Amino acid sequence: MKPINIQEKFTKFSKNWHPHQIAVVDDMQVILAKVKGEFVWHSHEDEDELFQVVKGTLYMQFRDRTEVVKEGEIIVVPKGVEHNPCTKKGEEVHVLLFEKLHTAHTGNVQHEKTQTHYPEI
16 A cells, blocks of 8 residues: 555556556556557457556547547547557557456457566566
């Protein structure tokens, strides 16, 4: 039960698209990730995901539109909705995610970017 300095935690890792767990709240986890470029089209059949942009601008692509999520904003992706987060112009974006502990990184999609373990920092 101590404060967690999010900015300090971001200094602990450098790889893009490799989430790190910073806290657990009941059956939910709080994750930090650095993202750059395109991710993977995927969905989570039984879980919602909350993304908060801590630094930069995230482009959340949906099949029918793209939502621009700016620093300090959040977006919730409802369960079952196909999405693909990305960044533009080589920008590295820092995001905080809130999702269930058992949420698969890329849903049912297996890809070279898929991670199965989120290190705790």
